[in-house]
Amino acid sequence: MEEAAPLVAIPDAPVPEGADAAWIRGYAGAPLRAALFTPTTRPRGSIVLSGGRTEVIEKYFEVIEDFLERGFVVLAHDWRGQGLSHRTLPDPLKGHADGARSFLEDFRILLGAYQERLPRPWVAVAHSMGGCLTLLAMARGEDRFSGAILSAPMLGVQTGGRSLATAKMLVGVSKLFGRGRHYILKDPGKPFGEPFESNVLTHDPRRYARAIAQLEAEPRLALGNPTWDWLDFALKATAELARPERLARVTVPVIIVSAEDDRLVDNAAQQAAARHLPQGRFINVPGAYHEILMESDDMRNIFMRAFDALTGRIAPKPAEPPAATAPAPAPAAAPAPVPTPPPMFGSEPAPAAVAANAPSPAARKPAARKPAAKKPAAKAASAKAPAARKAATKPAAAKKPAASKKPAAKKPAAAKAATAKKAPAAKKAPAAKKPAAAKKAPARKGRAK
Numbered sequence: 001m002e003e004a005a006p007l008v009a010i011p012d013a014p015v016p017e018g019a020d021a022a023w024i025r026g027y028a029g030a031p032l033r034a035a036l037f038t039p040t041t042r043p044r045g046s047i048v049l050s051g052g053r054t055e056v057i058e059k060y061f062e063v064i065e066d067f068l069e070r071g072f073v074v075l076a077h078d079w080r081g082q083g084l085s086h087r088t089l090p091d092p093l094k095g096h097a098d099g100a101r102s103f104l105e106d107f108r109i110l111l112g113a114y115q116e117r118l119p120r121p122w123v124a125v126a127h128s129m130g131g132c133l134t135l136l137a138m139a140r141g142e143d144r145f146s147g148a149i150l151s152a153p154m155l156g157v158q159t160g161g162r163s164l165a166t167a168k169m170l171v172g173v174s175k176l177f178g179r180g181r182h183y184i185l186k187d188p189g190k191p192f193g194e195p196f197e198s199n200v201l202t203h204d205p206r207r208y209a210r211a212i213a214q215l216e217a218e219p220r221l222a223l224g225n226p227t228w229d230w231l232d233f234a235l236k237a238t239a240e241l242a243r244p245e246r247l248a249r250v251t252v253p254v255i256i257v258s259a260e261d262d263r264l265v266d267n268a269a270q271q272a273a274a275r276h277l278p279q280g281r282f283i284n285v286p287g288a289y290h291e292i293l294m295e296s297d298d299m300r301n302i303f304m305r306a307f308d309a310l311t312g313r314i315a316p317k318p319a320e321p322p323a324a325t326a327p328a329p330a331p332a333a334a335p336a337p338v339p340t341p342p343p344m345f346g347s348e349p350a351p352a353a354v355a356a357n358a359p360s361p362a363a364r365k366p367a368a369r370k371p372a373a374k375k376p377a378a379k380a381a382s383a384k385a386p387a388a389r390k391a392a393t394k395p396a397a398a399k400k401p402a403a404s405k406k407p408a409a410k411k412p413a414a415a416k417a418a419t420a421k422k423a424p425a426a427k428k429a430p431a432a433k434k435p436a437a438a439k440k441a442p443a444r445k446g447r448a449k
Contacts, residue, residue, distance in 0.1 A: 005033045005084065008218040012210045013061045016068060021057075024113050027105035030086035033057065034077040034110060036117060037064050044071040045315035046118035048111070048145070051076075052128025052154070052291075053095055053230075054223040056083035058214050062207075063125075063293050066304065071317060072123075075114050079130070080106055082223045089181060093191050095226035096181060097233040103133050104140065111144060121146035121315050125307070127293060128154045128265060132237055135254070135273075139246045146314045147253040149307050151292045155256075155273050156238050156266025157231075164235075171232045180229040189225030192216070200263045201291040203299070211294070242269065247276040255281045255310055257303045259288035259295075 005021040021035035035057050047067050049060060057076045067074045078085040080103065081096055089096050097103070111118075124145045126134040131153025138145060159167040174180060183189075193199075193212040202208050215222045226234075240246055256274045258267050267284075274282035283306050285292055288299040 005035070007035060008058050008214060008221065010210070010213050010217050012206075013058060013214060016061055016064050018068070024110060026080060026086070026109050027102045030080055030102075030106070032077065032080060032085045032106055032110070033083055034075065034114070036114060037068055037074040037076070039068045039071050039073065041071050042318050043073045043119045044318050045121045045123060045146075045311070046073040046075065048118075048122060048124050048134075049074055049076040050107075050124070050126040050130030050134055051079070052130050052152075053079075053226065054082060055127065055130075056214070056221045058218075058221065059211055060293070067125075070308070070311070072311075072315075073117070073119055075110075075118060077110055079103060079133075083221060089227075092220070093188065093222065093224040094181070094183065095223050095230050097227075097230040099233050100133070100136060100237050104137050107133060107137050108142070111142075115144070123311060123315065124148035125151075126153065127151040128290065129234070131155075131256075132234075132241065135241060135247075135250065136237055138250045138252075138254075139241065141249075145252060147255075147310050149255040149257065149303075149310055151257050151303060152259045152262055152265055152290050153256060153270060153273075154234065154238065154265045155241050156269030157234050158262075158264055158266060167231070168235060171228055171235065174228040175232060180232065181227050183225050184228055184231055187225050191222040191224040192219075200289055202289050202294045202296075203287075204294060204296040207294045238266075238269065241273060244276040247273060247280075248278060251278050253279040253281070253310060253314070255283060255306050257283045257285060257292055257306055259290050259292050260284055260286050261288060262290045264290045 003023060005023050007015045007019055007021045009015045016037050018038040018040070019035055020038075021033065023031050024034055026032040049064065049067075051057075051060060056078055060076055064074050064076060080086050081088055087096075088098065122145045124134045124138075124147070126148070128151070131150035132155060134148060135150065135153060135155070138148065157167075162170075174182065192215050193208075196205050196208050199208060254274075254277050256270050258270045260267070271282050274280035283302065285295070285299050285302045288295050292303050293300060
């Protein structure tokens with residue numbers, strides 16, 4: 001990497017925070033522009049973002065913000081021949097290519113230059129021509145990616161109603177007569193955009209106008225129609241990716257997101273590639289034009305949900321483990337069991353025993369109103385909370401002095417309480433189950449089990 005490179009900002013597309021743009025030397029020393037974007041939180045991985053033909057780093061500022069918010073480092077770049085990267089021909093508006101080799105060597109150099117600053121895992125996100133080149137690099141051995149998601153990848157090109165055989169013949173004839181660097185059919189296109197109503201890229205007027213405004217702010221970002229040499233490259237690259245044995249080498253997950261109403265690339269070729277990839281998946285975006293990531297929100301969000309599903313598998317959020325360990329001190333800080341204090345007022349149970357055993361107050365209430373119901377109440381307390389019986393046996397000795405006072409109103413209850421809580425009954429727990437009341441109430445006996 002060399003000196004800093006510029007990034008173009010407009011009011012509707014400011015440069016994301018944490019941007020670091022630089023020049024790198026690509027294949028044969030060609031100067032290429034790249035930019036690294038770093039999130040404010042701990043990174044969960046890295047995205048290598050590769051645009052399509054004519055596209056530039058600035059066009060993806062909104063997408064880059066989405067990835068930064070999800071905790072990813074983002075590396076974006078301009079392919080040679082477009083953006084502010086090296087242009088091969090004297091006419092910089094011609095979309096030209098000298099085969100796939102220079103593109104793939106540039107990509108390899110780019111990854112090597114930034115690999116120390118890209119936390120793993122790496123996820124490739126690429127559109128159209130960028131999707132073709134990224135998948136071609138992976139098919140030829142690039143194995144540093146843990147997964148890829150491709151937006152309307154150029155895996156086959158639409159040839160304007162002509163057959164593929166006719167397109168190949170026209171390319172061959174043009175190159176034979178030295179017209180490889182000429183515009184296809186002498187049509188330069190409209191480098192600075194055409195009216196929104198006739199565009200075939202997006203249904204979103206705001207995003208379309210934003211891209212045009214970026215070209216107006218920096219005309220050097222513009223690019224016109226392709227040359228015959230570019231079409232020759234495209235036909236040969238897509239033919240290689242149509243071979244199942246090539247795609248079989250790409251063993252990581254690859255999601256192909258297809259625009260249903262695409263008029264530039266071949267959706268059937270995308271479906272075939274998804275079938276041939278070992279972990280390929282095909283997702284159709286109904287009604288979408290070619291630029292899915294620049295489409296209206298309902299269509300664009302289909303891509304983002306697929307992105308979240310993929311990265312959720314291979315690059316989970318690092319914030320999850322700390323959140324799970326934070327409550328760990330709570331059990332240690334829980335109060336230790338408070339020992340049951342001795343009875344303070346005659347035969348009344350201690351307040352701690354009442355608080356620890358919810359059924360006890362219910363058991364005491366019938367005993368106070370009606371002596372005859374005291375035995376079933378004691379039975380219910382023993383069935384629901386065995387620990388309550390132990391707390392209840394401690395006041396048993398204290399009830400003898402209460403009986404010695406012989407209050408007139410509570411004499412029968414005191415006598416029965418003393419009979420029910422003699423020392424033998426307290427020492428032998430099974431003896432408490434023998435009274436006839438237990439036999440007459442099988443429902444309570446079953447509940448005790």
